[in-house]
Amino acid sequence: MAVDGALLIWTLVWVLLGISVAQEVRGLSELSGTIRTVGGAVEEAGVALQGLDDIPVLGGGLAEPAQRIQEAGRSVEASGASSRESIDDLSTLLGLSVALIPSIPLLAFYLPLRLAHRAEARSLERVRARAVDERRFNDFLAQRALNHLPYRALVELGADPSRGLDAADSERLAAAELKRLGLPVGAAGERRAS
Numbered sequence: 001m002a003v004d005g006a007l008l009i010w011t012l013v014w015v016l017l018g019i020s021v022a023q024e025v026r027g028l029s030e031l032s033g034t035i036r037t038v039g040g041a042v043e044e045a046g047v048a049l050q051g052l053d054d055i056p057v058l059g060g061g062l063a064e065p066a067q068r069i070q071e072a073g074r075s076v077e078a079s080g081a082s083s084r085e086s087i088d089d090l091s092t093l094l095g096l097s098v099a100l101i102p103s104i105p106l107l108a109f110y111l112p113l114r115l116a117h118r119a120e121a122r123s124l125e126r127v128r129a130r131a132v133d134e135r136r137f138n139d140f141l142a143q144r145a146l147n148h149l150p151y152r153a154l155v156e157l158g159a160d161p162s163r164g165l166d167a168a169d170s171e172r173l174a175a176a177e178l179k180r181l182g183l184p185v186g187a188a189g190e191r192r193a194s
Contacts (some may be wrong), residue, residue, distance in 0.1 A: 001182075007110055015099045022095025029087045036080030043073025121181040128183070139165075141174035149176060 046069030052062055131137040142165055146154065157172045159165065165173070175185045 011103045014102045018095040018099025021098045022091045025091035025094055029084045032080045032084035036077050039073050039076030039080055043070050046070030046073055121183055125183055138170050138174040141177040142170040145173035145177035
């Protein structure tokens, strides 16, 4: 359960960080709005300048520069619109990358192991509920404990794999195996009665 909780926290932290990164990058789209506003103002200045071309004293050479100013304004506006789309795409991509890249490999490794462990525990619980001979079932669990528990845990339980297991060893090891699988400790008959 502790590993499950740690993995959940790890994943949530990265997802929240990904959302935060996406929002911050998306905030840059305000800059593209400013660029579009500037482009529109430049284009309007070109239109105004072109209107001065008709005035006899001032006009007569303003048409071409006014046209270039209008084209520059349109270009800046188009660039602002294009950059907004790029910023939106980038914010989504970066947010997903930050959220998923650290978590997907870990989840891909851990989830199959966790699901296999859960399936094994459920299967053993079903067998345990139907077990007729509690002593044989405890011996089976004790043997599994010898195969799965670390040596340090076996020593703490007082089990010595080099000598035969007595009934007390078998019960302690069976209980330890049930705990390892996350199953309640108790006799098979007690489980059937409850």
